Amino acid sequence: MLEGRSILLIIGGGIAAYKAAELVRLIAKSGGATRVILTKAGAQFVTPLTLASLSGNKVNEELFSLTDEIEMGHIELSRAADLVVVAPATADLMAKAANGIANDLASTTLLATDKPVLMAPAMNVRMWLHPATQRNLETLRRDGVSFVGPNEGDMACGEYGPGRMAEPVEILAAIGDLLGAKGMSKGMSKGMSKGMPMPPPAPIAELAPPRRGEGLLAGRHVLITAGPTHEPIDPVRYIANRSSGKQGYALAEAARAAGARVTLVSGPVSLPAPAGVMLVKVETAREMDQAVEAALPADLAIFAAAVADWRVREEAGQKLKKDGQAIPPLQLAENPDILARIARHPDQRPPLVVGFAAETEKVIEHASAKRMRKGCDIIVANDVSPASGVMGGDRNLVHLIAAEGVDTLPEMSKAEVATALIRHFAAVLAGRKES
Numbered sequence: 001m002l003e004g005r006s007i008l009l010i011i012g013g014g015i016a017a018y019k020a021a022e023l024v025r026l027i028a029k030s031g032g033a034t035r036v037i038l039t040k041a042g043a044q045f046v047t048p049l050t051l052a053s054l055s056g057n058k059v060n061e062e063l064f065s066l067t068d069e070i071e072m073g074h075i076e077l078s079r080a081a082d083l084v085v086v087a088p089a090t091a092d093l094m095a096k097a098a099n100g101i102a103n104d105l106a107s108t109t110l111l112a113t114d115k116p117v118l119m120a121p122a123m124n125v126r127m128w129l130h131p132a133t134q135r136n137l138e139t140l141r142r143d144g145v146s147f148v149g150p151n152e153g154d155m156a157c158g159e160y161g162p163g164r165m166a167e168p169v170e171i172l173a174a175i176g177d178l179l180g181a182k183g184m185s186k187g188m189s190k191g192m193s194k195g196m197p198m199p200p201p202a203p204i205a206e207l208a209p210p211r212r213g214e215g216l217l218a219g220r221h222v223l224i225t226a227g228p229t230h231e232p233i234d235p236v237r238y239i240a241n242r243s244s245g246k247q248g249y250a251l252a253e254a255a256r257a258a259g260a261r262v263t264l265v266s267g268p269v270s271l272p273a274p275a276g277v278m279l280v281k282v283e284t285a286r287e288m289d290q291a292v293e294a295a296l297p298a299d300l301a302i303f304a305a306a307v308a309d310w311r312v313r314e315e316a317g318q319k320l321k322k323d324g325q326a327i328p329p330l331q332l333a334e335n336p337d338i339l340a341r342i343a344r345h346p347d348q349r350p351p352l353v354v355g356f357a358a359e360t361e362k363v364i365e366h367a368s369a370k371r372m373r374k375g376c377d378i379i380v381a382n383d384v385s386p387a388s389g390v391m392g393g394d395r396n397l398v399h400l401i402a403a404e405g406v407d408t409l410p411e412m413s414k415a416e417v418a419t420a421l422i423r424h425f426a427a428v429l430a431g432r433k434e435s
């Protein structure tokens with residue numbers, strides 16, 4: 001599984017640091033090696049001795065450690081690693097990494113590394129939801145950092161909400177995904193929630209916490225589409241749209257954090273794969289339609305992709321040439337209507353089907369009509385007129401349109417919108433089951 005792979009694990013100063021010890025044990029059990037960097041605050045929660053015993057390696061704590069810095073320890077540590085994992089990623093470490101601050105061994109290494117980075121944030125719910133942390137999260141995502149968690153649930157501080165660090169098995173699955181490790185990658189993340197291979201390991205007895213909440217969508221399968229589709233004209237040209245996929249990817253992360261098994265069917269985007277999510281990459285509307293069908297059954301289906309309504313009827317086999325002749329006419333054909341098809345699926349209609357409507361005028365009126373036309377339960381409508389900055393931007397203002405009426409959420413980051421929507425959908429699903 002992780003044979004021959006080397007993980008550089010940075011442990012920050014949060015209560016969840018005890019789980020990092022368990023992660024070291026799991027990596028070793030999977031055949032991987034771990035080098036540990038422990039922050040000063042991290043050492044308040046877990047001892048270097050525990051980590052050295054579990055990893056079989058010296059634990060690194062100081063930037064200005066004479067012998068290590070002769071060898072440029074902070075550079076060497078990352079050079080020798082296949083992946084840098086930060087768990088727990090404190091609000092402080094996220095802030096430093098997002099802003100290029102390098103004032104201790106952990107943050108200097110994060111700035112100096114050219115290896116992929118996976119963060120498992122853990123903090124109090126208000127620290128997590130604070131606009132500063134959410135801004136740092138967006139920045140880090142844009143910089144290519146992957147995230148696993150945080151999960152939603154009871155917290156050590158006695159509060160409830162998102163902020164609990166992902167469990168060590170989830171972090172291990174995300175490591176497998178990122179390293180493409182055999183028997184651990186997508187298949188394993190997916191299988192784990194089905195209770196297939198990889199049973200949860202025995203916790204280290206003296207460090208084991210009481211088991212707490214499992215997440216609002218635990219045991220559910222959530223299917224999400226995201227991004228644009230590309231409809232080929234010839235081998236080098238295509239019809240596309242300005243969708244960035246950010247809102248759909250944020251929804252996938254929020255659903256994963258709420259404990260769901262998530263299948264994300266994505267058109268071409270330049271976003272990193274969300275950790276712990278089954279990502280199916282497609283190009284055209286017809287491929288997306290097939291991938292969605294293959295992913296059924298699902299408890300909740302969210303169609304956030306901007307699927308092209310039309311494709312070119314006859315894709316040219318060779319590049320079209322500008323040879324002085326008449327301009328070639330583009331004959332269009334209608335693409336499958338994925339949302340309407342799934343909302344009226346004869347035998348596998350998900351219990352909750354949500355569509356997105358991108359409108360440039362009369363947003364609520366057009367989106368309400370779309371909900372009726374498509375037969376879905378909820379439409380999330382947003383204004384994508386150029387003045388709104390939604391397409392490709394990081395913020396969104398959405399209206400939730402259901403049979404019961406219209407709800408408008410305040411303008412928020414796409415990550416915050418995703419968390420709010422997933423909570424709402426989980427509540428609707430829970431209500432349906434009880435009734």
Ligand SMILES: Cc1cc2nc3c(=O)[nH]c(=O)nc-3n(C[C@H](O)[C@H](O)[C@H](O)COP(=O)(O)O)c2cc1C
Nearest residue numbers: 012013014015039041042090091092093122123124
């Ligand atoms: C008891 C206690 C628990 C804490 N838990 C967390 C936590 O879970 N997440 C977090 O971001 N900060 C937490 N903090 C605050 C961090 O320890 C503090 O911001 C520290 O500067 C982080 O340093 P580091 O990022 O270098 O590890 C906690 C502090 C205390 C005293």
